[in-house]
Amino acid sequence: MTDKNLQKKQAAEAALQYIKPNMIVGLGTGSTVSYFLEALAKADINIVGVTTSQVTSQHCAELNIPIVDIDEVDHIDVTVDGADEVDTYLNGIKGGGAALLMEKIVAKNSNENIWIVDESKVHATLGSFPLPIEVIPYGNGQLFRQFTDLGFFPKLRRQANGDPLVTDAGHYIIDCHLNNINNPYALAEYLEGQVGVVEHGLFLNICDRVIIGGETVTIKERQKTNTEQV
Structure with missing residues (x-):
């Protein structure tokens, strides 16, 4: 072990x-x-x-x-x-x-x-681990582009065969590589206001x-x- x-x-x-x-x-x-x-x-x-x-x-x-x-x-x-x-x-x-x-x-x-x-x-602050964002499949590409424009460095989570990973609830996950989240509360509020975002990984x-x-x-x-x- x-x-x-x-x-x-x-x-x-x-x-x-x-x-x-x-x-x-x-x-x-x-x-x-x-x-x-x-x-x-x-x-x-x-x-x-x-x-x-x-x-x-x-x-x-x-x-x-x-x-x-x-x-x-x-x-x-x-x-x-x-x-x-x-x-x-x-x-x-x-x-x-x-x-x-x-x-x-x-x-x-x-x-x-x-x-x-x-x-x-x-860690002292959050962001070293990629932030998972659960999204509905329809329109996920629009959210992906939006996250890219914001400098979130998004990546759609995929299975070993290359297909998008599907959660138990039938959604996709976009992992955002933020490195350092200075204000997690503001980020959470922003994500919760985006249509198509089901939930985010900030707890x-x-x-x-x-x-x-x-x-x-x-x-x-x-x-x-x-x-x-x-």
């Missing part, structure tokens, strides 16, 4: 301390979440999961972790997910696994969100706690504003 995978496993196992019997748990997508699912199954805690992708649903079936559809529950106690990049304010970029739409739906409907990452995912003011694997597992909590606490 590489150091990076060991850190993912450490963070995943540390997240178990926040999982209590009879919880409804949101289950993210990605390699770090896979470690969490395996640890969760081994711990044999009586929970029910709400998944964020077909891949995670299949993994849960293999591990005998019970799952329900998101619309069959009235709340989600806590969601455990990975992140492609996290900044010092616990804002992040997600969507490397092409599940950002469902991940954000589950996250927004969760009482608490925990991210599990290795040390390489933590702002969503993560409550990040668990970082390493020589010593580090847990950081986001300080909520007075407005958020009301």
Whole structure:
């Protein structure tokens, strides 16, 4: 196991301390979440999961972790997910696994969100990881040109055979290579105003706690504003 995978496993196992019997748990997508699912199954805690992708649903079936559809529950106690990049304010970029739409739906409907990452995912500012933007297929070329003109250096995500990658919800993903996102809130507002954009990979003011694997597992909590606490 590489150091990076060991850190993912450490963070995943540390997240178990926040999982209590009879919880409804949101289950993210990605390699770090896979470690969490395996640890969760081994711990044999009586929970029910709400998944964020077909891949995670299949993994849960293999591990005998019970799952329900998101619309069959009235709340989600806590969601455990990975992140492609996290900044010092616990804002992040997600969507490397092409599940950002469902991940954000589950996250927004969760009482608490925990991210599990290795040390390489933590940066002072966002932008080192390409920003995924989920778009409807119709007119995606127009958005691509628009992003090009803005200097976003977009790239349509493709499968190994060269065809566009299609998300579980039937959309395409345009990855934008921004290098440094100075104002993620302004960028999010801009993207949310573009017709044809379904969702973007900026997860702002969503993560409550990040668990970082390493020589010593580090847990950081986001300080909520007075407005958020009301």
